Each structure stands twice: as C-alpha cells, then as structure tokens.
Amino acid sequence: MKVSRRRVLATAAGAVALGRTAAMQSPAPAPAASDPSKAPGRPARTLGQRAAFEKPQRITRGATGSQTPHQDLYGTITPADLHFERHHAGVPEIDPRSYSLLIHGMVERPMMFTLADLKRFPSVSRVCFLECSGNFNRAAPPETTPQQLAGMTSQSEWTGVMLSTLFREVGARPQATWFLAEGHDAALLARSIPVEKAFDDAMIAYAQNGEAIRPEQGYPARLLLPGWEGNSNVKWIRRIELSDRPFMTREETSKYTDPLANDTARIFSFVMDARSLITYPAYPVTLTRGWVEINGIAWSGYGKIQRVDVSTDAGRSWASAKLQEPVLPKAHTRFRHLWKWDGGEAIVLSRAVDETGYVQPPRAELLKTRGPGAANYHLNPVTGWLVRSDGAVVYNQEAWG
Amino acid sequence: MKVSRRRVLATAAGAVALGRTAAMQSPAPAPAASDPSKAPGRPARTLGQRAAFEKPQRITRGATGSQTPHQDLYGTITPADLHFERHHAGVPEIDPRSYSLLIHGMVERPMMFTLADLKRFPSVSRVCFLECSGNFNRAAPPETTPQQLAGMTSQSEWTGVMLSTLFREVGARPQATWFLAEGHDAALLARSIPVEKAFDDAMIAYAQNGEAIRPEQGYPARLLLPGWEGNSNVKWIRRIELSDRPFMTREETSKYTDPLANDTARIFSFVMDARSLITYPAYPVTLTRGWVEINGIAWSGYGKIQRVDVSTDAGRSWASAKLQEPVLPKAHTRFRHLWKWDGGEAIVLSRAVDETGYVQPPRAELLKTRGPGAANYHLNPVTGWLVRSDGAVVYNQEAWG
Numbered sequence: 192m193k194v195s196r197r198r199v200l201a202t203a204a205g206a207v208a209l210g211r212t213a214a215m216q217s218p219a220p221a222p223a224a225s226d227p228s229k230a231p232g233r234p235a236r237t238l239g240q241r242a243a244f245e246k247p248q249r250i251t252r253g254a255t256g257s258q259t260p261h262q263d264l265y266g267t268i269t270p271a272d273l274h275f276e277r278h279h280a281g282v283p284e285i286d287p288r289s290y291s292l293l294i295h296g297m298v299e300r301p302m303m304f305t306l307a308d309l310k311r312f313p314s315v316s317r318v319c320f321l322e323c324s325g326n327f328n329r330a331a332p333p334e335t336t337p338q339q340l341a342g343m344t345s346q347s348e349w350t351g352v353m354l355s356t357l358f359r360e361v362g363a364r365p366q367a368t369w370f371l372a373e374g375h376d377a378a379l380l381a382r383s384i385p386v387e388k389a390f391d392d393a394m395i396a397y398a399q400n401g402e403a404i405r406p407e408q409g410y411p412a413r414l415l416l417p418g419w420e421g422n423s424n425v426k427w428i429r430r431i432e433l434s435d436r437p438f439m440t441r442e443e444t445s446k447y448t449d450p451l452a453n454d455t456a457r458i459f460s461f462v463m464d465a466r467s468l469i470t471y472p473a474y475p476v477t478l479t480r481g482w483v484e485i486n487g488i489a490w491s492g493y494g495k496i497q498r499v500d501v502s503t504d505a506g507r508s509w510a511s512a513k514l515q516e517p518v519l520p521k522a523h524t525r526f527r528h529l530w531k532w533d534g535g536e537a538i539v540l541s542r543a544v545d546e547t548g549y550v551q552p553p554r555a556e557l558l559k560t561r562g563p564g565a566a567n568y569h570l571n572p573v574t575g576w577l578v579r580s581d582g583a584v585v586y587n588q589e590a591w592g
Numbered sequence: 593m594k595v596s597r598r599r600v601l602a603t604a605a606g607a608v609a610l611g612r613t614a615a616m617q618s619p620a621p622a623p624a625a626s627d628p629s630k631a632p633g634r635p636a637r638t639l640g641q642r643a644a645f646e647k648p649q650r651i652t653r654g655a656t657g658s659q660t661p662h663q664d665l666y667g668t669i670t671p672a673d674l675h676f677e678r679h680h681a682g683v684p685e686i687d688p689r690s691y692s693l694l695i696h697g698m699v700e701r702p703m704m705f706t707l708a709d710l711k712r713f714p715s716v717s718r719v720c721f722l723e724c725s726g727n728f729n730r731a732a733p734p735e736t737t738p739q740q741l742a743g744m745t746s747q748s749e750w751t752g753v754m755l756s757t758l759f760r761e762v763g764a765r766p767q768a769t770w771f772l773a774e775g776h777d778a779a780l781l782a783r784s785i786p787v788e789k790a791f792d793d794a795m796i797a798y799a800q801n802g803e804a805i806r807p808e809q810g811y812p813a814r815l816l817l818p819g820w821e822g823n824s825n826v827k828w829i830r831r832i833e834l835s836d837r838p839f840m841t842r843e844e845t846s847k848y849t850d851p852l853a854n855d856t857a858r859i860f861s862f863v864m865d866a867r868s869l870i871t872y873p874a875y876p877v878t879l880t881r882g883w884v885e886i887n888g889i890a891w892s893g894y895g896k897i898q899r900v901d902v903s904t905d906a907g908r909s910w911a912s913a914k915l916q917e918p919v920l921p922k923a924h925t926r927f928r929h930l931w932k933w934d935g936g937e938a939i940v941l942s943r944a945v946d947e948t949g950y951v952q953p954p955r956a957e958l959l960k961t962r963g964p965g966a967a968n969y970h971l972n973p974v975t976g977w978l979v980r981s982d983g984a985v986v987y988n989q990e991a992w993g
Contacts, residue, residue, distance in 0.1 A: 227828070231778045232682025234655035235808070239673035242811045244688050245804045254635035265751035265799035266717035268669060272640035273803070281633025287645050313885055316667035316916050316926060350666035377632045398666035400801070402674070403646045407636070410643045427628070484714055515717050517918050525717060 247273055250338055255279060256323075257407075258342020261470045267318070267488070267515070267523045269345035271400045276407035277323050277343060280377035283427055287411040292395065296370070296432035299362025306411050309395055312352040312360075317394075317417065319521045320346045320490045322463050324420035324447060327570035333577070333585035337470045337487075340574065340586065344468075344490065346523040347408075349415050351396035354389040358433075363389075367433035371440070372414045375429035382423045383437035383459070384416065392417050395428065418492030418521040419461040420569070422447055449569055452562030463492035465551050466571040467499055467526070467543035478582040480534045485512070486527040491545035495519070498544040499526040505538035506553070506573075512541070520546075532578065538587050540575035554589050563591075648674055651739055656680060657724075658808075659743020662871045668719070668889070668916070668924045670746035672801045677808035678724050678744060681778035684828055688812040693796065697771070697833035700763025707812050710796060713753040713761075718795075718818065720922045721747045721891045723864050725821035725848060728971035734978070734986035738871045738888075741975065741987065745869075745891065747924040748809075750816050752797035755790040759834075764790075768834035772841070773815045776830035783824045784838035784860070785817065793818050796829065819893030819922035820862040821970070823848055850970055853963030864893035866952050867972040868900055868927070868944035879983040881935045886913070887928040892946035896920070899945040900927040906939035907954070907974075913942070921947075933979065939988050941976035955990050964992075 241247075247264070249257035256277045259269055276282070287306050295301035322344035331340055363386065370389065373381040384393070396415040397404055404410045409426030416424050422442060437443070437459070448458045467489035472478055489499045495518050500509035512526035526541070543551040554572035558565070577587045642648075648665070650658035657678045660670055677683070688707050696702035723745035732741055764787065771790065774782040785794070797816040798805055805811045810827030817825050823843060838844070844859060851857045868890035873879055890900045896919050901910035913927035927942070944952040955973035959966070978988045 227684030227686050227776055228778050228780055232679065232684040233807075234682055235650075235652040235658040235677050235679075237649040237652060237658065239650075239675065239677070239806050239808055242688075242804060242807050243685070244812075247803060248638040249636075249640075251636040251638060257636040257638065263804075264802045265715070266749045266802050268749045268802040270801055270803050271671065274640065276636050276640070278633065278636075281635055283628030283633040284644070285628050287643075311883065311885070313930060314666070314887070314928065348667045348669045375629055377629050379629055400671055401665045401667050401669040402648060402671050403643060403664075405640050406634075406643050407640055411645075482712065484712070486715070517920065519918065527715065529714060 249273055249275065250342065254281065256343070258338050259345045261337035261342060261468060261488070262473055264470070267346055267525050268400065269347060271347065271402070271405050271408075274345040274347060274399075274405065274408055275323065275343045277421060278376060278378070278407070278426070279380050282407045283376045284406065285375060285411060285427055290411050292412065292428060292431065294357060294361045294431045294433075296434055297364040297367035298433055299364065302361050304357070306397065309352055309397060309412060312356050314350055315353055315394065316348055316350040318346065318348045318519055319417040320344055320523045321421050321424060322490070324422060324463070324568040327567065329567070329570065329591040331586055331588065333474070333588050335474060335586035337468055337473045341466075341468045343421070344523070347399045348401065349394065349396040350398035351394040351412070351415065354393040354395055354414070357395065358386070358389050363433055366435050369434050369437045371430070371432040371434065371438045372423075372425040372428055373430040373432075374425045375427040380425060380442060381438065381440045382425055382442055383440060384423060386433065388416055388419070416461070418463060420447070420463055423461055447568060449566050450562065450564050452560055460569055463490070464569065464571045465489070465491035465493065465496070465543040465545040465549050467541040467551060468574070469539060469541045469576060472539070472578065472584045473576050474585050476584045478532055478578060478584060480532055483530050483532050484527055485530050485539055486525065487541055488523040489526055489541070489543040490521070490523045491543065491549070492521055493549065494521065494546040496524040496543055497546045499524075500542040500544070501526070501528040502540045502542075502575075503530050503537050506540055509542065534580060536580050537578045538575055539578065540573055540587070542573050554591070558591065650674055650676065651743065655682065657744070659739050660746045662738035662743060662869060662889070663874055665871070668747055668926050669801065670748060672748065672803070672806050672809075675746040675748060675800075675806065675809055676724065676744045678822060679777060679779070679808065679827070680781050683808045684777045685807065686776060686812060686828055691812050693813065693829060693832065695758060695762045695832045695834075697835055698765040698768035699834055700765065703762050705758070707798065710753055710798060710813060713757050715751055716754055716795065717749055717751040719747065719749045719920055720818040721745055721924045722822050722825060723891070725823060725864070725969040728968065730968070730971065730992040732987055732989065734875070734989050736875060736987040738869055738874045742867075742869045744822070745924070748800045749802065750795065750797040751799035752795040752813070752816065755794040755796055755815070758796065759787075759790050764834055767836050770835050770838045772831070772833040772835065772839045773824075773826040773829055774831040775826045776828040781823075781826060781843060782839065782841045783826055783843055784841060785824060787834065789817055789820070817862070819864060821848070821864055824862055848969060850967050851963065851965050853961055861970055864891070865970065865972045866890070866892035866894065866897070866944040866946040866950050868942040868952060869975070870940060870942045870977060873940070873979065873985045874977050875986050877985045879933055879979055879985060881933055884931050884933050885928055886931050886940055887926065888942055889924040890927055890942070890944040891922070891924045892944065892950070893922055894950065895922065895947040897925040897944055898947045900925075901943040901945070902927070902929040903941045903943075903976075904931050904938050907941055910943065935981060937981050938979045939976055940979065941974055941988070943974050955992070959992065
C-alpha cells in the first residue's frame with residue numbers, strides 16, 4: 192500500500208498482516224512486546240527454536256505414518272522434523288555404537304561394517320526427494336490440504352557412502368543381479384533391489400540436511416535409492432544379501448504390487464513417475480483479487496523436471512511456470528507462475544513434464560491404464576484447486592471411477 | 593573388516609562403533625534396546641526429534657553470539673537450529689501480524705509492506721552462506737575445534753522477494769545510490785548499502801531451509817545480501833531509506849572498518865573473501881592409520897569456488913580436492929580429499945580458490961597487507977590441523993605477528 196509519512200506514523204504499530212498459512216492465521220500463542228526495540232531481546236542459546244507464532248506440524252496417519260505440511264513450506268528443503276514418516280512396526284531406537292551392516296551372499300568377502308567404518312569411506316552428498324508410493328488419496332474431499340493430498344513426499348540433502356563403493360569392497364560377484372535389503376525394525380522390512388541400482392546411484396546414507404539422519408528416517412543408516420518408491424529405501428539397514436534372483440518378500444508380493452486394467456499386475460514398480468503439486472493457493476486459503484503467485488513442487492524419479500505447465504482455466508490452456516534453479520535430478524523443483532485473479536470461479540491445475548518427455552497424466556488417462564481395481568500405489572494424476580468466486584479455495588475433487 | 597560367518601554371529605551384538613564426533617564418543621544418554629527388532633518401535637508423531645545419541649549444539653559467545661558445530665555436520669546445509677547467531681542487543685520477538693517494512697527516502701512512492709504484502713510478490717529461493725566478518729580467532733590454542741575456529745559461517749536455502757522488485761514498486765529514484773537498512777531490535781542496527789546490490793541479488797528473506805525464518809536469523813523478515821558480511825544482512829528489517837550518500841552509522845565507523853598496514857583503513861568492506869575450513873580431521877579427533885577422507889567446506893563472497901587445494905605436508909605440495917556438485921555461487925561447497933595416513937606427524941592445510949582467481953592467502957601474506965594492528969574482521973588465512981604421531985589432531989597454531 193502507498194503511504195504518506197503521517198499514515199506511517201499513525202499505523203505502524205497497528206498494522207495487521209494476514210499470513211497465508213493456517214498456523215499464522217490462528218491466534219498468537221503469546222503476545223509480543225509492543226515495540227521490540229525498547230527492551231533487550233533474548234540472549235544467544237545453544238539450540239534455536241521456531242518462532243512462537245509458527246507451528247508447522249506433520250499429520251499422523253495412525254501409528255505408522257505422518258505427512259509433511261507442504262502448505263507451510265517454501266523452497267525445496269524439508270526441515271528434518273517435518274519429513275514424512277512411514278514404517279511398518281514403529282521407529283526403532285538403535286545405538287550407533289552397536290550398529291552394523293552385514294553384506295554377504297554372492298560376494299568374494301562377506302564383511303560387516305560399523306557406523307565408523309561406513310563414515311571412513313569416501314562420502315557423497317545429494318539432494319533428492321523421497322516419496323511413499325501410496326502418496327495419493329483417491330477419495331479426497333474438497334476440504335483437503337496439500338499435506339493431506341500428497342504429504343508423503345519430502346526432500347533432504349543426504350550424505351553417505353555410495354553402495355557401489357561397498358560392493359567393490361566386498362567383491363560383488365558378476366552373477367549377483369539382485370540384493371536383499373533388510374531393516375533392523377520390528378517388521379524386519381525387506382526388499383529385493385536390482386544390483387544395477389547399486390552401481391548407479393544407490394547410497395547408504397547416514398546424514399540428512401547437514402546432521403545425523405533422524406530416527407524416523409533410518410538412524411543411524413539407511414538405504415537411499417534416489418527416485419525409487421520410499422519403501423524400497425530400507426531404513427535402519429542391517430543386512431544386504433546378494434543373489435542371482437529376487438527374494439520375493441512380503442513387501443513385494445502381498446504389497447507394493449500394482450494390478451493393471453488388463454488383469455495383469457506389475458511388480459517391482461520402483462520408479463516414481465513425474466508429479467506436481469500446487470501448494471499455494473490451496474485449501475484452506477481465501478484469495479483476494481489481483482496478482483497471485485501460484486507455486487508448488489514438481490518431481491520425477493526418472494531425472495530432472497523439464498517443464499511444469501499451469502492452467503487457470505481447468506485445463507483448456509496451459510502456460511509454462513518458472514522453475515527455481517538449480518533444477519536437480521530426482522529432486523523437488525519449486526515452480527512459480529503469476530496469475531491475476533479477477534474474482535471469477537477458476538480451476539488451477541499443474542502438470543509436470545520430466546526430461547524423458549513423460550507428461551503427468553490426467554486422471555481419466557491414468558484410470559484407463561490402471562483400471563478401477565488399481566491399488567493405492569503410484570497414482571500421480573494431474574490435480575488442482577477450485578477457486579470459488581468468494582475467494583475460498585478447495586481441492587478440485589474428481590471421481591476416480 | 594573382513595568377517596567369517598562365525599565371526600558375524602559371535603560379534604554382531606557386541607560390535608562397537610567409534611563415532612568421529614565428540615557427541616558420539618560421550619556416553620549414551622539412554623541404553624537402547626538390545627535388539628530393536630524384538631519389540632514394536634515408537635509410533636509416528638507430529639514433530640521429529642534428533643536421536644537421543646546425537647547432541648550437536650552451538651557454543652554461545654556471551655549473550656550476543658553463538659557458533660555452528662562444523663565438526664558435527666555433513667554436506668552443505670546447516671540445520672536451522674544450529675545456524676550461528678550474532679546480534680547486538682538480543683533476539684527480539686516480533687509479531688508477524690504487526691510486522692511492517694517501510695521503504696522511503698528517494699523514491700516516487702513511499703510504501704509500507706506487511707508480511708503478507710511481501711509474500712504476495714514473486715518469490716525466489718537460493719542457497720548461500722552467511723558469515724560474520726569477525727569469524728576468526730587469531731589467538732586460537734591447539735585445543736580449538738572447527739566450531740571455535742570458524743563457527744560463525746552457516747548455510748541455508750533462503751526464500752523471499754528480490755529487493756529489486758520492491759525498489760521498482762516504490763520507484764527508486766535514479767540519484768539514489770545508497771540505502772539505509774534498519775532492524776527492529778533494541779540496537780536498531782543499521783547499515784548503509786549501495787543501491788547497486790539491491791539491483792543485483794539482494795533479497796528480503798522470510799523463509800530459511802523450507803520453513804519460516806528463525807527468530808535469531810531475523811524473523812519474520814531480514815535483508816539478505818549474498819556473499820556480504822553478516823552484519824550488513826540486517827535482521828528484523830523494518831525500514832529502508834534511499835539516499836544519495838551513505839549514512840555513516842555507528843556500525844560502519846566505530847566498527848566494521850578495517851585498519852590496514854599502510855596506516856589507512858578500509859570502510860564498507862562488504863564482500864567476504866574466499867576461505868576454506870577442514871572439518872575432518874580436526875581437534876579433538878584421534879586418527880588411526882590408513883585411509884582418511886579429509887573434508888571440509890570452502891566459500892567465497894565473489895562467486896563460485898573454483899578449486900580447493902589440500903596439503904598434507906605443511907604446504908610443500910598441494911593436490912586438488914574433489915568438489916561436491918552442484919557448486920553454487922556464494923555458497924559453502926563441500927570438498928573431499930583421500931589421504932593415506934602412515935602414522936607420521938603431519939600438517940594438513942586447505943586453500944580455496946574462487947572463480948575470480950583469488951587464492952586464499954597464507955597467514956604471513958595476509959598479515960603483511962593488514963598489519964599487526966588489524967581489526968578482527970575479514971581474516972581468512974589458510975589454516976589447518978597438526979596430526980601427531982599418536983594420531984591426536986590439534987589446531988595448527990601459528991603466531992599472528
């Protein structure tokens with residue numbers, strides 16, 4: 192707003208900012224000093240805390256999952272305490288001093304690595320997303336937030352040792368084509384992974400966003416398979432066994448297998464297809480007329496996001512959004528698109544295109560391939576938000592079948 | 593270590609990992625279950641916490657500063673609660689609903705922006721370091737950690753609005769060459785900044801590492817001047833006044849001015865020169881013989897790090913370290929170099945070279961330029977660590993004068 196000097200003096204103390212997150216719209220937990228410049232502030236401390244006015248939180252889904260509050264986030268990094276979690280028997284507490292990773296099976300030299308051993312190898316860091324393959328709610332009602340719609344994808348800077356380094360250390364045999372990755376949780380969660388991935392970009396990660404990996408992300412060490420479904424990135428990893436065939440564990444037979452429309456099913460559907468999510472505007476925001484920066488995240492397990500298209504007319508026309516550089520492979524990429532909202536009802540949609548040329552499909556197209564009996568895995572349809580003429584924004588609900 | 597199957601069975605429960613951080617070497621705060629796979633783990637929760645075994649902390653320096661524990665960190669992102677802090681009158685608590693930023697002086701339209709106003713403009717994100725210009729201790733004893741030596745540089749992904757966007761909104765006049773940036777803390781900290789920087793890469797940042805900016809980093813909004821000394825990145829920013837000359841505030845006359853050897857002084861020495869810091873091995877680590885990954889961070893306020901040289905023979909010979917991609921401008925860049933330690937006494941050093949060709953100077957060279965009366969600002973000499981033959985690592989102390 193344009194102001195005169197008089198107005199500045201008259202309103203500076205009483206101006207009210209309308210935050211765009213639910214947390215900011217709720218009453219402040221504690222009144223701040225009327226003029227913070229009139230008294231010394233809080234002294235330095237050994238650990239910082241969030242401002243009392245900011246309360247981002249995960250939403251728990253039963254005892255075994257929680258979702259990232261995308262509508263409260265900016266940029267591309269997910270704060271570690273807001274990274275989604277998903278486990279099958281709770282989060283184990285593992286003493287790093289007794290942690291070990293055994294690599295055996297079709298290898299020249301079976302070896303056991305302590306955490307210190309793992310940290311002694313050459314290390315690498317990479318920023319990538321991690322997404323649960325069950326990150327979509329087909330029955331989402333209009334009152335659905337980005338967190339509830341797609342809160343099981345998050346992004347971190349991971350640091351660890353390349354799995355290829357360890358496989359060379361143990362002498363993986365040429366006939367070994369698969370390996371079993373087994374976690375040290377009470378579910379002993381185990382998945383079969385092609386050895387090819389180990390020699391591509393798989394890591395054993397022990398750090399996340401600059402610090403030791405968090406307990407619910409696999410402390411003290413996890414398998415990281417950039418771009419692949421979360422479940423295969425086995426946390427609390429304690430054992431890797433190399434073999435010449437997959438192990439057909441429970442998690443790849445009774446679960447994480449996708450029925451298709453033609454009465455077959457696909458198994459070992461590891462890679463997460465390209466997807467995008469508008470995080471603003473979204474339920475429960477209320478818009479005011481004028482310029483709006485539509486923004487969100489897009490990602491693909493196949494590589495870099497090449498383009499994100501945004502539509503503000505329910506998909507009749509599309510425009511390319513601006514992508515935040517640097518665009519990294521297999522990483523959440525922030526996209527932004529300016530839109531002048533004129534007060535009419537509108538449906539805003541986003542559509543990711545990755546470097547392979549793959550285009551995120553509309554719901555009807557995805558449904559045709561997967562069929563009405565599709566499992567809740569790998570569902571990545573184009574989604575968006577309905578802006579009502581009063582400015583209220585709700586999820587653009589579409590019937591699945 | 594190489595193991596037989598028998599050894600695996602015999603030692604799996606009793607293996608001891610020697611962590612490389614002080615925190616990990618201290619006794620565990622709570623005993624972990626002997627076998628975490630035998631009982632269900634902790635259920636999902638709305639906010640994650642660090643593992644009980646991990647206790648990274650800032651070190652406070654009086655009431656007005658604290659340092660980042662570089663020896664406990666990995667990769668390039670500094671967790672927000674471990675970002676260094678420096679303030680002149682404590683951390684104010686500012687209610688985001690009453691926050692405002694006034695831009696006035698040599699402008700067509702003086703304007704006041706609420707936080708919601710700032711968030712409505714097109715946003716940008718960028719990863720960059722922020723370093724206090726007083727980030728060096730000339731009298732550091734051998735028992736100095738990386739945190740104590742250079743703990744006042746940290747890195748975040750910042751999100752906000754370009755200052756150039758706001759300057760166009762208010763109509764900055766052509767004759768305006770400087771602006772005053774004033775904070776809303778009890779020090780009313782103020783600095784004069786060339787308008788040129790506003791039209792280059794200055795931002796008003798309101799988010800840090802994906803979430804709202806933390807209180808000690810300027811909540812709810814701060815000036816961000818990528819590559820420039822921390823003090824000029826005014827936190828809790830409440831007022832910007834454009835002018836045709838600098839304002840000669842206390843913070844650029846009595847402080848933050850650097851005496852030189854030739855009896856003159858330099859003022860407005862904004863840009864942070866290239867520097868590097870080996871974070872491992874460093875005091876108080878004890879090395880064992882064999883391969884060691886020397887690693888650390890390098891940064892320059894002038895742009896990208898082009899090269900980091902590492903010496904393991906006190907500077908007689910140098911080798912190029914590996915730089916973690918992507919190398920971003922004005923950003924901490926992780927470097928790594930493999931070294932086989934044979935058990936002899938050794939001095940390991942690192943030297944940053946940035947894209948301008950500038951080479952981080954040895955202490956004697958820096959001293960020649962600055963003189964013995966140099967202030968404690970902008971000191972970036974080559975530093976390193978002395979590895980004793982028993983493996984003990986201490987800071988490689990050098991006399992300043």
